[in-house]
Every structure is written in C-alpha cells, then in structure tokens.
Amino acid sequence: MKLSQRITQLTGGGSDGWDVFYRARRMMSEGHPITELTIGEHDIRTDQAILDAMDLSARQGNTGYAIVPGNDLLRDTVAARVQARTGVPTSRNNVLITPGGQSALFAAHVAVCDPGDVGLYLDPYYATYPGTIRGAGATARAVQTWAADAFQPRAEDIDAAADGAVSLLINTPNNPTGVVYSRQTLKGIAEVCRKRDLWLISDEVYDTQVWDGVHISPRALPGMSDRTLVVGSMSKSHAMTGSRCGWVVGPEEVIAHLINLATHTTYGVPGFIQDAASFALNAGTDFEEEIAAPFRRRRALAVEILSAQNTIGLVPAQGAMYLMLDIRATGLSGEAFANALLDTHEIAVMPGESFGKAAAGHIRVAMTIEDERFAAALKTICDFAASLADSAAAE
Ligand code: PLP
Numbered sequence: 001m002k003l004s005q006r007i008t009q010l011t012g013g014g015s016d017g018w019d020v021f022y023r024a025r026r027m028m029s030e031g032h033p034i035t036e037l038t039i040g041e042h043d044i045r046t047d048q049a050i051l052d053a054m055d056l057s058a059r060q061g062n063t064g065y066a067i068v069p070g071n072d073l074l075r076d077t078v079a080a081r082v083q084a085r086t087g088v089p090t091s092r093n094n095v096l097i098t099p100g101g102q103s104a105l106f107a108a109h110v111a112v113c114d115p116g117d118v119g120l121y122l123d124p125y126y127a128t129y130p131g132t133i134r135g136a137g138a139t140a141r142a143v144q145t146w147a148a149d150a151f152q153p154r155a156e157d158i159d160a161a162a163d164g165a166v167s168l169l170i171n172t173p174n175n176p177t178g179v180v181y182s183r184q185t186l187k188g189i190a191e192v193c194r195k196r197d198l199w200l201i202s203d204e205v206y207d208t209q210v211w212d213g214v215h216i217s218p219r220a221l222p223g224m225s226d227r228t229l230v231v232g233s234m235s236k237s238h239a240m241t242g243s244r245c246g247w248v249v250g251p252e253e254v255i256a257h258l259i260n261l262a263t264h265t266t267y268g269v270p271g272f273i274q275d276a277a278s279f280a281l282n283a284g285t286d287f288e289e290e291i292a293a294p295f296r297r298r299r300a301l302a303v304e305i306l307s308a309q310n311t312i313g314l315v316p317a318q319g320a321m322y323l324m325l326d327i328r329a330t331g332l333s334g335e336a337f338a339n340a341l342l343d344t345h346e347i348a349v350m351p352g353e354s355f356g357k358a359a360a361g362h363i364r365v366a367m368t369i370e371d372e373r374f375a376a377a378l379k380t381i382c383d384f385a386a387s388l389a390d391s392a393a394a395e
Contacts, residue, residue: 010131012140018127020338024348035347035377037365040175040321042239043294047287050238053279054272062271069259070097070247074274077281078232078247085207086220093252096259097269097277101205101233101246102128107258107265108229108248109136109167112199118165122153123356124324126175126203133169141165144358147326150316151177151358155188162196173206173215173319176355176364180213180318190221200228205246206320208237208288211299213318219249226251236321238280239291245269245277295321298367301375311385321367324352328361330385331392337385338363345380 021038028034069075075092083090098104109132113119119133123142130140143161145151151174158168170189172181181189193200200218207215219228233246248258262268280287299317306314306325313326327337334351341347341363350366352359365381367374 006135006137010134012130012134018354020335020342020348020351021354023339024342027342027346032346034342035345035369035373037347037349037367037369037374037377039368040236040366041241041368042291042321043368043370044239044291046238046240046243047280047291049283050240050276050280054243054276057275058272062275064271066268066271066274068263068268069255070095070269071271071274071278074278074281077278078249081281082217082219082230082232082249086217088217088220088225090249094249094255096248096255096262097274098246098248098262099244099266099269101203101231101235102132103244103266104231104233104246104248105129105132105169105201105203106135107261108201108231108250109133109138109169110261111229111250111254111258112167112201113138114166117167118163119167119169120158120161120165120198121169122158122171124151124176124352124359125356126171127355129169138166142356143168146358147315147362151179151324152182152185153189155185155192158189158192159196162192162198165196165198167199167201168193169201169203170218171203171206173210175206175320176322176350176352176359177315177324178317178320178322179315179324180210180215182213183216186216186218186221190218190224193227194223198227200224201231202228203231205231205233205236207232209292209295209321210319211296211317215319229254234277234280237288237291238277240277240280243273243276245273294371295367298371298374299323301371302365302367302378305375305378305382309382309386311389312382315362323365323367324359325363325365325381326361327363327385329392330388332361332388334359334361334363337388340388341381341384345384347377347380349381 115137133140229250315324352362
C-alpha cells in the first residue's frame with residue numbers, strides 16, 4: 001500500500017551525521033564504559049516535590065480527560081510568567097498547553113504553513129526542525145549561519161532566502177551552538193519578518209539557562225507580538241523531559257485555531273501533569289536556578305579548561321546545555337573527530353554535521369555528566385585535538 005509522501009519524506013533521507021551516536025549506543029550496550037556527552041538530558045531526575053504534586057493531583061482524581069487547551073490555572077500561570085518576563089500583555093487566551101515543546105513546534109507550523117509554503121529554519125539546527133516543518137506539509141528551507149559570526153544569524157541571509165516563505169523558526173538560547181541571540185540580531189530578524197510578512201516561530205525552551213547576556217523574547221520587540229508564536233516547555237527549565245508539557249504563546253486568533261488542532265490530534269495534556277507543571281512554575285526562580293546550576297558550573301569549568309589551550313575554539317557558550325567546539329585545527333571533520341574520539345577514548349560527542357552544514361568541523365558536547373568526569377573528559381578532548389593538530393602540522 002502506498003504511504004503519504006508527507007510521512008515517507010519526513011526526515012528528508014540522506015546521511016544525517018548520527019552514525020557516531022548510534023555506534024556509541026551500541027558500544028554501551030556491549031559493555032564499553034562510554035562517557036556519554038551526546039544528548040541534552042539532565043543528569044538529575046524530576047524533583048521529588050514536583051512528583052508529589054503530580055501524585056496528589058492524580059490521587060485527587062485528575063486522571064480523566066483534561067480540558068483540551070490546558071486548565072485555567074496552568075494557562076494563567078504561563079501567561080503571567082510570559083508577561084512578567086517580556087512586558088507583553090498576555091492572558092490565558094494567548095496560551096495553548098501542549099504535550100511538550102516538540103508538539104508545540106509542530107502545532108505552530110500547522111497554524112501558519114499551507115502545503116507548498118516554505119518554512120525557513122536556521123542552520124545549525126535542532127535535529128527535528130526540518131522534519132517538523134515537512135510534517136506540517138511545508139517545504140523546509142535552511143538559512144546558513146556562520147561560525148565566523150559565532151552563529152548569530154544575518155538578517156540579509158534570511159531576507160535573501162525568504163521568497164515563497166511564510167515562517168521563520170529560530171531558537172535562542174540555541175541548541176546546538178549554546179549561543180544566545182543578541183538584541184541586534186533579534187532586531188534584524190524582526191525587521192525581515194515585518195518586511196517579508198513572515199510568522200516568527202520562536203523556540204525558547206532554554207530560556208532559564210543563560211550564562212552570559214540576557215534572553216530576549218522577540219515577541220516583545222516592536223510590531224512582533226501579532227506575528228510571533230513562542231514555544232516553551234517544562235522539559236529543560238524543570239527537568240521534566242518525560243512529563244511532556246509545553247506551550248505555544250501567540251495571538252488569540254491563532255490559539256483559538258490551535259485549540260481545534262489539539263482537539264483533533266493530542267486531545268490535551270493529562271491533568272495531573274498540568275498540576276505538577278503549575279506547582280513547578282510557582283516554585284520560584286531559585287528552584288529554576290538550582291536546576292540550571294550544574295550547567296552553569298560546567299560551563300565555567302569548560303571556559304577555564306579551554307582557555308588553557310589553543311587548538312580548540314569555543315563558540316561563545318552563553319546558554320543551554322551544550323558547548324560547540326571548533327576542531328578545524330585538527331584537520332578533521334566533526335564526524336571524523338567524533339568517531340576517532342569514540343574509538344580512542346570512548347568519549348561520545350555529536351559531530352557538528354549532525355546539525356546541518358554550518359557547524360561542519362565542530363563537535364557538540366552536552367554538559368550532562370557530573371562535574372569531575374565532565375572536566376576530565378573535556379581535558380582528554382583538548383589533549384586529543386592537540387595531538388591530532390600536531391600530527392597534521394608534521395605532515
Ligand atoms: N527545542 C529544542 C531546541 C530542543 O533542544 C528540544 C529538546 O531537546 C525541544 C525543542 C523539545 O523539547 P520538549 O519536547 O521536551 O519540550
């Protein structure tokens with residue numbers, strides 16, 4: 001039987017640079033003591049107090065169908081949080097609760113893209129982006145960003161790619177680069193969106209993990225609140241990846257349509273998960289800082305370790321759970337370096353090429369293991385890169 005092109009061509013085919021990841025997983029299952037620095041998941045579990053709130057809610061009976069847009073308490077809590085952080089008036093009618101940020105990304109694209117429309121995204125990119133845009137029926141078109149600009153997107157590159165486009169997907173703080181977009185970058189992006197009449201889909205799931213500078217939500221920029229859909233999530237800010245709870249914030253009319261989409265797709269998020277999310281969001285910023293603290297510490301360790309060598313370049317590590325390391329001085333591609341690192345030192349990292357073309361010659365290191373092991377692994381990576389660079393120079 002024939003399957004739809006939408007589903008068979010979702011991932012776009014071709015080599016995706018994830019071979020090293022699957023190889024590392026295989027080696028782990030064979031008993032190799034792999035140091036795993038690939039995936040963006042906390043090394044702590046969801047806090048006991050959040051689990052208690054979840055348990056209490058479930059035991060009080062919140063195990064039936066929940067109200068589709070999200071319950072009033074959580075929608076109000078998200079709206080108040082967004083308004084407090086951005087100054088943009090936001091009510092529950094601007095908020096749809098979704099099963100995680102990923103589902104919110106899909107819903108946002110379905111809301112604004114028709115089949116045949118172009119959805120823009122920036123390279124390097126979070127792995128699911130092009131498939132999410134294709135899943136919504138649109139054509140995914142990458143816009144290159146440049147290592148020389150520390151991967152801050154150039155407005156003129158977006159403008160040059162915008163023919164036929166209806167939307168632009170951005171992510172700050174950024175996965176995979178760890179870069180936080182500056183006000184100037186975001187002003188440039190906003191200008192192009194207004195000029196080219198683009199929807200801006202702003203993925204802000206790492207907004208509580210900022211080490212340097214400030215996170216600016218582009219929805220708060222002049223003329224942007226009517227054309228911006230913000231994607232948020234409990235996954236990263238509250239170590240609730242498995243709970244699948246996120247949201248879209250946008251204009252009321254869009255949210256009204258997205259409630260229809262949710263009614264015909266997800267049918268909402270379990271009530272006990274929503275109650276746990278409300279509890280977590282009301283637990284205060286100290287709690288969020290505690291969850292972000294291990295990454296803040298490891299990022300400081302990384303800056304110290306990397307500043308003591310000169311083979312590897314560190315892309316400004318301003319936010320999120322990752323370091324993007326420039327290993328071009330070794331003469332290897334990111335993929336070749338990651339494979340060699342896995343074989344020689346049993347350390348698994350992601351090649352930059354897994355995230356598109358723009359981060360070729362880089363590796364992404366997730367800061368997701370305990371500090372001492374993390375520092376030791378990073379030193380090994382530095383020494384390994386230096387020895388490769390020496391051999392390359394001697395040739
Ligand atoms: N956006 C980015 C940039 C991510 O890195 C992730 C997860 O790693 C997500 C969205 C999806 O997160 P979730 O669906 O867990 O909210």
